[in-house]
Amino acid sequence: MNYSLTGILGAALGLAFLSQTAVAETANDLAQSPRSAMLAQTCAGCHGTQGYLQNSAFMPLAGMPTTQFVTAMKSFANGSRPSTVMGPLAKAFSEDEIKAMAAYFAQFPKNEAQ
Numbered sequence: 001m002n003y004s005l006t007g008i009l010g011a012a013l014g015l016a017f018l019s020q021t022a023v024a025e026t027a028n029d030l031a032q033s034p035r036s037a038m039l040a041q042t043c044a045g046c047h048g049t050q051g052y053l054q055n056s057a058f059m060p061l062a063g064m065p066t067t068q069f070v071t072a073m074k075s076f077a078n079g080s081r082p083s084t085v086m087g088p089l090a091k092a093f094s095e096d097e098i099k100a101m102a103a104y105f106a107q108f109p110k111n112e113a114q
């Protein structure tokens with residue numbers, strides 16, 4: 001065998017990198033992006049990691065259709081939907097950030113506790 005271990009590892013890493021790049025070019029770009037996941041972590045304290053909850057004290061976000069999510073956030077922000085905490089919170093995000101979070105939560109199946 002003439003293959004060195006580092007050569008094989010290098011090739012494997014190269015392939016992993018290439019497939020990552022391919023993923024980033026698909027329509028799922030926004031859902032998969034680290035930025036979307038980072039923004040969504042702001043919500044994990046109340047809505048659960050990846051939008052899943054063990055109990056139903058707060059509304060789950062996983063699997064919510066993106067249009068429903070964006071509408072909910074906008075109506076919290078403009079006060080047309082009454083809220084306790086979501087109003088001021090929703091105001092803190094730009095439209096672009098809300099879309100990124102919508103894509104992030106929508107990619108997970110509904111009601112599937114992790």
Ligand code: HEC
Nearest residue numbers: 042043045046047058059069072073083084085086087101
């Ligand atoms: C401090 C707890 C808390 C945090 C943090 C929080 N939420 Fe909420 N969320 C709530 C509560 C409580 C409600 C119910 C409405 C209300 O009273 O504000 C709600 C409702 C919602 C709804 C409506 C759900 C439905 O079924 O219609 C959406 C969408 C939502 N939150 C998104 C988010 C997002 C996105 C974040 C992160 C940026 C976030 N929330 C962070 C407590 C929280």
